[in-house]
Amino acid sequence: MSTPVVKVLDKALYVLSVFFDKDEFSLKELEERTGLNRSTIYRILQVYLKWNFLEQDSTTKKYRLSIKILEMSSSVLRKISYLNVCRPHLLALRDRTGESSFLAVRDGVNIVVVDWEPSYFNAQINIMVGKTVPAHCTAAGRAILAFMPQDERETLIEKMDMVRYTDHTIFEKNILRQELKITAERGYAISRGEYDEYIFVVSAPIFDIHHRVIASCAIAALESRVQNEEQVAQFGKLVMEATDEISKKLGASPDQLKKNGFNF
Secondary structure: OOOHHHHHHHHHHHHHHHOOOEEEOOOHHHHHHHHOHHHHHHHHHHHHHHHHOOEOOOOOOEEEOOOHHHHHHHHHHHHHHHHHHHHHHHHHHHHHOOEEEEEEEEOOOEEEEEEEEEEEEEEEOOOOOOOOOEHHOOOHHHHHHHOHHHHHHHHHHHHHHOOOOOOOOOOOOOHHHHHHHHHHHHOOOEEEEOOOOOOOEEEEEEEEOOOOOEEEEEEEEEEOOOOOHHHHHHHHHHHHHHHHHHHHHHHHHHHHHHHOOOOO
């Protein structure tokens, strides 16, 4: 049996839910829509106003959802996206290529691996969740950098130490900028033994509902298993298809972003 507190909460959530169907309601319209007592609705609205879940137009006196609801929904979307939306695509990339796949986000001038699927091969790459790698020397980092707003990207590049980890590491900032331009034009980034000597990575960006790059998805393989440029292009095609689907599920328009999202 529902307690009085639960019944009040049920009514309050019911009132809030009707705002998902229409932008604004007067007190009378809410009474007609919900069938609840006007005084009950009024008390509920006052609580929502107090907590900034709703706002009231000073002229019309109508109520509408506040920006706080949007902020909360965006937070939920970000959490759900990595756990639920990306995982099936990581599995699909691993199954179609046999190679490791992983998801990375930016943390300052570095990237952090937040999810991964190991390859089917006996000789595997150890890409542990939580691993941090400088963004300049991996495809997963460059896939994010290439699609950031120009001013933000330049600020980050200026902060980078550009450490040279192998003979293949890009360690000059102008060369990095050139590589990012190529990445943006191609739609995906490539790194060959730049951080770990024998590891090849291809990665593409993931965009959120606000059309911001928020992460990258990648395929990682031992370079000895990457036979030719045709295989590289195929990996690129597969990872772009995956990130396009993820971005669309997050509300972005990745095709438009990849055409217009990069500037020098």
